[in-house]
Amino acid sequence: MGALLRVGVLLSGSGTNLQAIIDSSGSDYDVVVVVSDKPDAFGLERARTAGVPAVHVDPKAHDGREAFNEALADVLGAHDVGLVCLAGFMRILAPNLVKAFENRILNIHPALLPAFPGAHAVRDALDWGAKVTGTTVHLVDEEVDHGPILLQRAVPIERGDTEEMLHERIKSVEHELYPEAIRLFATGRVRVEGRRVVVEKA
Ligand code: GRF
Numbered sequence: 693m694g695a696l697l698r699v700g701v702l703l704s705g706s707g708t709n710l711q712a713i714i715d716s717s718g719s720d721y722d723v724v725v726v727v728s729d730k731p732d733a734f735g736l737e738r739a740r741t742a743g744v745p746a747v748h749v750d751p752k753a754h755d756g757r758e759a760f761n762e763a764l765a766d767v768l769g770a771h772d773v774g775l776v777c778l779a780g781f782m783r784i785l786a787p788n789l790v791k792a793f794e795n796r797i798l799n800i801h802p803a804l805l806p807a808f809p810g811a812h813a814v815r816d817a818l819d820w821g822a823k824v825t826g827t828t829v830h831l832v833d834e835e836v837d838h839g840p841i842l843l844q845r846a847v848p849i850e851r852g853d854t855e856e857m858l859h860e861r862i863k864s865v866e867h868e869l870y871p872e873a874i875r876l877f878a879t880g881r882v883r884v885e886g887r888r889v890v891v892e893k894a
Pocket of ligand 1: 703705706707708709710779780781800801802863866
C-alpha cells in the first residue's frame with residue numbers, strides 16, 4: 693500500500709468537521725497539521741487531544757494578506773501536506789496560497805452552491821424561504837465559494853427551523869460528506885475537467 697495522503701486542516705472555530713475528519717482518518721489519509729488564525733479556536737484543542745500538531749498563525753503578525761497566506765503555505769509545506777481542507781476557516785485565501793496548492797484545496801460550505809454563498813449561508817437560505825438547502829464540498833479557486841463542486845448533499849428545511857437547528861442538521865450531514873470527499877481524493881478518484889469534477893468509479 694502507498695503512503696497515506698497527508699491532510700492539513702485550516703479552521704477558525706469549533707472544529708466539529710475537523711473532528712469528523714480525524715475520526716475517519718488512518719486508512720486512506722492522515723491529518724498531519726491543523727492551523728488556525730484564532731489562538732483560542734476549539735479546533736486547535738481537538739487537534740492536540742488527537743495528537744496532531746496545532747499551529748496558530750497570527751494574521752496581525754504579518755504585513756498584509758499575502759504575507760499571512762505565505763506563512764500558512766510555509767506551515768503546510770513544512771508538514772508536507774498533499775491536501776488542504778478548509779473547515780470553517782473564516783478568511784478568504786490569497787492567490788499565492790491557492791496557486792501553491794492548485795486543485796489541492798477543498799472547502800465545505802453549508803448550502804447547495806451556487807445558492808447562498810458567503811458567510812451567512814444558513815440564515816440566507818431560511819430568510820429566502822427555501823424548502824431545501826444542504827452542503828457542498830468544492831475545490832477552492834481564487835473566488836469565494838466558487839470552485840468546481842466535488843460532492844453535494846441536500847437537507848430539507850422544516851417548518852419552525854431556527855438558524856441553529858438547521859445548521860446542526862446540515863453539520864451532521866457534513867460530518868459524513870467531508871471525510872467521504874477526502875477519501876475520494878486520497879484514493880485518486882477525483883479528476884478536475886474545467887468546472888466539472890469527475891469522480892472515477894472504485
Ligand atoms: C460548517 O458548517 C462549514 O460548512 C462552514 O463552517 C462550519 C464549520 O463548523 N464552512 P465546525 O467548526 O466544523 O463545527
